[in-house]
Amino acid sequence: MKMLKNIAQFFGSVNGKVLILSVVLVFVLAFANAQRNQLKHGTTIVKVEEGTGKNLVAVHDVLDDVYTITGNELGTTKSTDFSAKEVEDKIEQNAFVYNATCFKELNGNMRVEIDPQEPVLRIIPKNGEGYYINAQGQKFKLSNKYAAHVLVASGNISEPIYPTDSLKTETLQDLYVLTQFIANDAILKGLVGQIIVDEHNDLVLVTKNIETQRIILGDITNLENKVTRLKTFYQKVLSVKGWGVYKTINLKFNNQIVAK
Numbered sequence: 001m002k003m004l005k006n007i008a009q010f011f012g013s014v015n016g017k018v019l020i021l022s023v024v025l026v027f028v029l030a031f032a033n034a035q036r037n038q039l040k041h042g043t044t045i046v047k048v049e050e051g052t053g054k055n056l057v058a059v060h061d062v063l064d065d066v067y068t069i070t071g072n073e074l075g076t077t078k079s080t081d082f083s084a085k086e087v088e089d090k091i092e093q094n095a096f097v098y099n100a101t102c103f104k105e106l107n108g109n110m111r112v113e114i115d116p117q118e119p120v121l122r123i124i125p126k127n128g129e130g131y132y133i134n135a136q137g138q139k140f141k142l143s144n145k146y147a148a149h150v151l152v153a154s155g156n157i158s159e160p161i162y163p164t165d166s167l168k169t170e171t172l173q174d175l176y177v178l179t180q181f182i183a184n185d186a187i188l189k190g191l192v193g194q195i196i197v198d199e200h201n202d203l204v205l206v207t208k209n210i211e212t213q214r215i216i217l218g219d220i221t222n223l224e225n226k227v228t229r230l231k232t233f234y235q236k237v238l239s240v241k242g243w244g245v246y247k248t249i250n251l252k253f254n255n256q257i258v259a260k
Contacts, residue, residue, distance in 0.1 A: 049116065053117045056096035096116060120183065121150055129141070129142070133179070139161050140161075154197070155204075177223075192207065202252060213249060
């Protein structure tokens with residue numbers, strides 16, 4: 001009997017210790033969870049992806065946008081008081097941000113990754129403010145701090161910047177297609193400095209070499225064929241006669257080149 005009593009006392013003691021440890025563990029986990037939910041804004045990390053539009057986005061502006069959602073008092077805002085989606089939506093209101101991704105790390109840091117707008121063409125319309133066209137074929141405003149080194153299109157362009165969601169006129173749509181074509185052709189990319197829409201709505205390429213030439217494309221119909229004829233003309237004619245002989249090369253007519 002004495003042995004059974006001692007065994008019972010032992011297990012009672014063990015169960016008591018297990019209960020105490022369980023209670024302590026619950027409090028420790030609760031405290032750790034509270035600490036994890038406490039955001040320290042000094043550890044907000046903003047990463048701007050590389051690209052032609054990187055300099056359009058200022059990190060301090062992004063932080064200001066973050067703090068309008070989370071608050072700016074160190075250690076006072078709970079991560080449960082707002083969602084990452086709220087932060088993303090706020091940042092994406094910045095005209096120079098194409099996409100924002102926000103997530104909270106286990107150590108309490110907030111990480112914000114920014115995809116900036118990627119300008120591919122700058123538009124100078126005949127009336128109204130200028131703007132950029134991005135890689136997705138959407139318009140966004142110019143920056144008053146930074147100018148992207150991209151092709152410029154000017155002349156008979158009337159489409160305004162708003163709405164920004166898409167390109168409405170055939171002129172702008174053709175300019176976008178032409179810009180993509182130039183970007184993917186090594187020779188044209190090194191040759192063309194500007195695009196002009198003339199009074200006849202013809203697309204005209206202006207070269208950026210010392211002896212400036214105007215290359216009249218007309219529209220973007222048979223664009224690849226027109227560029228092939230241009231390269232053949234350079235190789236077989238200008239390589240013999242010299243670059244500065246002709247100031248205008250007209251490719252708008254089928255299967256022929258008119259040079260002046």
